[in-house]
Amino acid sequence: MDSAEFHAAVYSVVRQIPVQKVTTYGHxxxxxxxxxxxxxxxxxxxxxxxxxNTEPPVPWQRVVSSTGAISSRGPGTDGAQRQREALEAEGVEVHVGRTGDLLVSLADYGWFPAPGEVQLDAA
DNA sequence: TCGATGACTCCAT
DNA sequence: AATGGAGCCATCG
Structure with a gap:
């Protein structure tokens, strides 16, 4: 599997994450x-x-770290903030800690299908 | 070719 | 329960 196929596989899985659900990079x-x-x-x-500009669009905002935290990607970047807005827009609760960390409850919104329950070639 | 890096995770303190 | 260190692996300089 080369990098392009890897990307395609990742996208096909991410596109199958239901609305108001999130999963982790590791999963x-x-x-x-x-x-x-x-x-x-x-x-x-x-x-x-x-x-x-992918078609269909990839709901990348529904992927968070294993702890449910949205990776900051460094100060000065707005990626995490955009992710938070996108999630709230679809009805997912995003908790904000004292230090400004963004957290999603995996207990409430986690989506963890077993390998094989998803198709990897969804175009 | 080697060493550093990162939208990560786990295990040990 | 919270923190810190090590492991992981494709990319990049």
Whole structure:
């Protein structure tokens, strides 16, 4: 599997996340059969977010870290903030900690299908 | 070719 | 329960 196929697999899984549900980088990696590639799932999502011109669109905002936190991607960037707005817009509660960290309750919104319950070639 | 990096996770303190 | 360190692996300089 090359990088393009990896991206495609990630997108096909992410597109199947139901509205008002979120999953984790690690779980997406597991579902596509590469459980140690959680970081690369993030890379794939980063690659499409600037323009977001994929068809159909990829709901990248529904992917968070294993703790339910939205990775900040460094101060000065607005990615995390946009993700928070997108989630709230679809009705997902985003809790904000004292330090400005954005958290989603995986207990309430977590979506963790077993590998095989999702199709990897959704165009 | 080697070393550093990162939208991550786990295990040990 | 909270913090810190190590593991992981494709990319990039």
């Amino acid at each position: 997406v990696a597991k579902v596509i059969g590469m459980p140690r590639h959680s970081r690369h799932v993030g890379q794939a999502l980063k690659f499409l977010s600037p323009n977001g």
